[in-house]
Amino acid sequence: MNRPPEPEIDLNKLLGSIFGGKNNNNKGNKKSNPKRLLFIEIVVLIIAISLWGASGFYQVQPGEQAALQWLGKFTSVQGTGLHWWYPAPLGKKTVVSVEEIRRLEIGFRDDTDVPDESLMITGDENIVDAQLLVQFDISSIEKFLFKTTDPAGIILKSAAESSLRQVVGQRNIDDVLTTEKEAVQSETKILLQRLMDRYDTGIRIREIKLQTVRPPNQVQDAFDDVVRAREDKEKIINLAQAYEADVLPKAKGSATKLIREAEAYKQRRINIATGKADKFLAILTEYKKAPNVTRTRLYLEAIENFLPDINKILVPDNLNLVLVNSEDSSKQLLPLSPPINQTSDDTSGGD
Structure with missing residues (x-):
């Protein structure tokens, strides 16, 4: 058509x-x-x-800054608000979010491992696979845009790898895998920030996080056994310390009780011995004054002490023996020697 x-x-x-x-x-x-x-x-x-x-009017949002250039040369930084600056080709403005937390992955990309970045040698010449996450923001927009080329890319990546390798290379593999992960993160952050300041990148390191720290896959099982053994060791130590905390106070309490009982028994025996010694000295004094009377009194007191515990007693009474039963208080006289007549008959008959 x-x-x-x-x-x-x-x-x-x-x-x-x-x-x-x-x-x-x-x-x-x-x-x-x-x-x-x-x-x-x-x-x-x-x-x-x-x-x-x-076209020279522009808006800077909270958390952003604008770097202004005049004929290609940096002049100033503008903060939040509505501003105007010479449009191109005389002027140029670059608005950057300086408070945004950015991240850089070392040794992995999402769910994909990058062994060329994560494999490194420890201080005892073992190989460890350490993946690192770097979180950062911008501290100086002038340095970030104009002092270095690609500061958040190749420069930060190379510096982060170098810092982590240096810190890991100063430790044994067991320490890196188990007890000193926090120390590795802290030292890596300090060293990486020094490099960023030296290179005038304008980057501030917010946080360093070790994502995965493990031995190579070929020896993974052996290192897992070592980790489990360390955990069992710590568990046993904790149980022993708990048992000590439970038993030791009881033992100390029992020991204190025994010591106090022993001291009381000691003091009681000393008091008894002192009383007996004083009593003996008093008796000795009386004995020196009246030996016979004192001797008789001591004899009677001794008889009074042991006779009540005896059921049957033999006591000399002239020529008879007296049997006294303390149970029914009955007395029976037995001649200590045969009657005189019976003795004479027996003597004559014998002749």
Whole structure:
């Protein structure tokens, strides 16, 4: 289907009709009025300059900064708010989010391992696979944009790898895998920040996190056994310390109790011995004054002490023995020697 031809537009004719031009088709007005063309050019220039100037307005959001350049040279930094700066080609503005936490992955990309970056040698000449996550922001927009090339890329990546390898290379593999991960992170952060400051990158390291620290896959099982053995050791030590904390106070309490009982028994025996000694000295004094009376009194007191515990007692009474039963208080006299008559008869009969 044929389309009708589009009509041609005569620009001069259109502008002439707008600014009061008439009889443009007359032969005497074939040439444009120079004053009118100059006026048109000035208006177009004013509009272009206005549009150019209006393009210099820009907005800086919270957490952002704008680096301003004049003829390619850095001049100043603008903060949050609405600003104006010379548009290109005279000026240039670069707005950067300086408070945004950026991240750099060493040894992995999402779920993919990068062994060329993560494999390194420890201080005892073993190989360890250490993956690192670097979190950073921008401390100086001038240094970040104009002092170095690609500071958040190759420079930060190389410096992070170098720092981690240096720290890991000063430790044994067992320490890196188990007890000193926090120390490795802290020292790596300090060393990496020093390198960033030395290179004038304008980067501030916020945090260093070890993601995965493990031996190579070929010896993974052996190192897992070592880790489990260390955990069992710590568990046994904790149990022993708990048992010590439970038993030791009890033992100390029992020992203190025994010591106090022994001291009390000691003092009691000393008091008894002292009393007996004093009693003996008192008796000795009395004995020196009246030996016979004292001896008799001591004898009677001794008899009084042991006789009540004896059921049957033999006591000399002239020529008889007296049996006394303390249970029924009955007494029975037994002659100590046979009667005289019986003795004479027996003697004569014997003759």
